Amino acid sequence: MEPRGLGDRLGGLVVLLVVIVSALVVNVSGNLVFPVSHKFNGRQGASLSELKSHDDRRHARFLGATQNAIDVVLGGNGHPSENGLYYAKLGIGNPSHDYYVQVDTGSDVFWVMCSECSKDECPTSSEIKGVNITLYDRKSSSTSKVVTCNDNFCDLVNKQERQESDCKANETCNFKLTYGDGESTSGYYVKDDVQFQKASGNSQTSNSSGSVVFGCTTKKYGAKNNPNSAVSGLIGFGQANSSMLSQLVAAGKARNKFAHCLDNTKQGGGIWAIGEVVEPKIKNTSPIVPNQDHYNVVLEKIEVGGDVIELPKSGGGVFDNLFGSSSASDQNNMAIFDSGTTLAFLPPELQEQIVKKILAKEPGLELRTSGEFTCFEFSKKVDEIFPIVKFSFKNSASMWVYPHDYLFTLKEDDKWCHGWMKSKPGSKTSIILGDMILSNKVIVYDLEKQVIGWTDHNCSSSIKVKDDQSGSDYSVQYHNLADSDASSLRLTMSFVLLVTAAATAMLQMISI
16 A cells, blocks of 8 residues: 555544544533522532521512523532522623623522622622623623613612602613612613523523613622622522513513422532423422512421421411411411522421421430531431421422431531521511422422422433423423533543644654
């Protein structure tokens, strides 16, 4: 056989490089919008007191066309010993820039920190693994527009927040959100393109965008400026017409329903999707209490190991006389489904009953107090000893909480702690079910039918969501943003190594 010429050798090498690059492109296809991760992902985990403080701040913060299935890529870990909230990565502006924003079912306003915010008032860095703080600069986006006082949206949010405004036509529409613990964020509203990914096949997506009004924060005070938990903003999935979801629905871009499946194992991550979940089948549904700021459902009964726990006679404040009904259970007890809260918060008398029943299963425990938490040493399998807690909601809808859900170990020792916390006296949000209760389940918020549904599910797998545009059902898979970022780094390194190897081979072939 005659030796090949240089042209032949180079041609073969070009083919090799094309194959390498093609393989890499296939591996990175299907990157999705709003990549979401857990707020403290990559850290060693905050102390339980920090976790409790986070939840307290959150509860004080409670404020008053073509419909596509949208995949919101979820990541991180909601396990109590891991702490934090969930966040997403989304693109804003034209040209688009990436922003990491907290994802929250307990609020409505979508806002990001803006370039006008000084470093003394807005964080410039984050210690969360893989998170970069980006400040929105409306002047760098060709599609950005300032919202003025004569815009319908400005009037809408003022009515929504039940506040009077002296805002005059053609003036900038400002906002200020103040929280019970002193935290606040303020600025003005802008409108710009937000990029997201619509489901276009099983575990596949394609680019899409929508014009959305959001807050441009110029001043920010409080714990959220701590670099340990800093992100670039917050996106609320509440029911108000001002939320990003409601705006996408009004524009015909999405269905008025969404779902999440939070995996609180050590693996973390999960699923978050906008659209109608068709698989798994939702086994339990309960009506959303009307005219409320949050996702409230009527709680009718709690059982611990089969023993019925007596519910409070009155939930206090917001729980009384909501329906004008003679049903005492309707008028007395409601529970808020809140993915932004880590633990479960109950009226003191209810919390004490539940904890007493749980711990009675192992009377020899030596209980210790760790801050505001009750802990103990235990070497057996918790699911074999401690009871299941069952919540029964209106419409005969039941939810089971297992010992491995409400009990967790601390990283610094082998102690187990429970996550049943007492709500503050006089709290208007007396029963709050956070990630401890909601994890390892598909939770569906169907705002079209005004119901919340759920079923147990392996949140590290996938679900199927209906895409109305195509009429098809598409798989939306489990994601973990931090893992995706790490995979991208590994992929980049692999590409560099492969290209280096190819270049070495080229030099060797040329020298022949």
